Amino acid sequence: MGKFQVMDHPLIQHKLSMIRDKNCGTKEFREIVNEIATLMAFEVSRDMPLEDIDIQTPEGIAHAKQISGKKVAIVPILRAGIGMVDGILDLIPAAKVGHIGMYRDEKTLEPHEYFVKLPSDIEQRQIFVVDPMLATGGSSIMAIDALKKRGASNIKFVCLVAAPEGVKALQKAHPDVDIYTAALDEKLNDKGYIVPGLGDAGDRLFGTK
Numbered sequence: 179m180g181k182f183q184v185m186d187h188p189l190i191q192h193k194l195s196m197i198r199d200k201n202c203g204t205k206e207f208r209e210i211v212n213e214i215a216t217l218m219a220f221e222v223s224r225d226m227p228l229e230d231i232d233i234q235t236p237e238g239i240a241h242a243k244q245i246s247g248k249k250v251a252i253v254p255i256l257r258a259g260i261g262m263v264d265g266i267l268d269l270i271p272a273a274k275v276g277h278i279g280m281y282r283d284e285k286t287l288e289p290h291e292y293f294v295k296l297p298s299d300i301e302q303r304q305i306f307v308v309d310p311m312l313a314t315g316g317s318s319i320m321a322i323d324a325l326k327k328r329g330a331s332n333i334k335f336v337c338l339v340a341a342p343e344g345v346k347a348l349q350k351a352h353p354d355v356d357i358y359t360a361a362l363d364e365k366l367n368d369k370g371y372i373v374p375g376l377g378d379a380g381d382r383l384f385g386t387k
């Protein structure tokens with residue numbers, strides 16, 4: 179089974195509390211989502227492999243380290259996942275960005291794939307799939323299905339708020355995928371929203387309703 183990690187760093191917890199507040203406006207919400215994504219990227223990238231490198235400094239040779247191995251692809255699930263991309267790029271600016279579009283049928287809550295555009299070497303990349311809310315798990319499972327279908331294998335899922343139902347479903351469907359979240363909330367309501375959650379992350383990021 180992949181890793182499941184709730185990121186309890188005080189800065190992440192504090193910022194998450196700010197965006198849970200229903201009075202947090204669009205601009206602030208968007209900025210803070212990116213800040214949290216940056217902080218999460220620090221931990222999510224912790225196991226990136228390093229290799230030895232000798233560097234000529236002004237005073238001698240430093241036996242130092244540099245990141246080696248797989249390059250990174252950030253894959254937001256449209257549309258709310260887009261809100262986390264810039265924050266991760268702040269730390270990993272050379273990452274490529276793929277997009278996966280899913281929509282959820284309002285009646286059945288079933289997710290459907292409508293757009294997939296990925297870096298051509300996706301199967302060689304370490305992939306961070308991002309979506310602020312892991313609710314039923316339907317869209318994340320389908321997005322990861324879409325990635326695996328195209329040869330991807332090294333996948334981590336990064337969200338801000340997870341529901342126990344979504345974590346369970348994602349772990350069952352993709353036991354190889356590590357899950358990182360800033361909070362594990364109580365439950366889903368009958369509309370598939372996370373309680374207490376933070377509402378509709380896409381609407382809050384983009385100011386739609």
Ligand code: URA
Nearest residue numbers: 313371372377378379
């Ligand atoms: N998607 C959201 O944006 N919020 C939820 O609570 C659940 C799914």
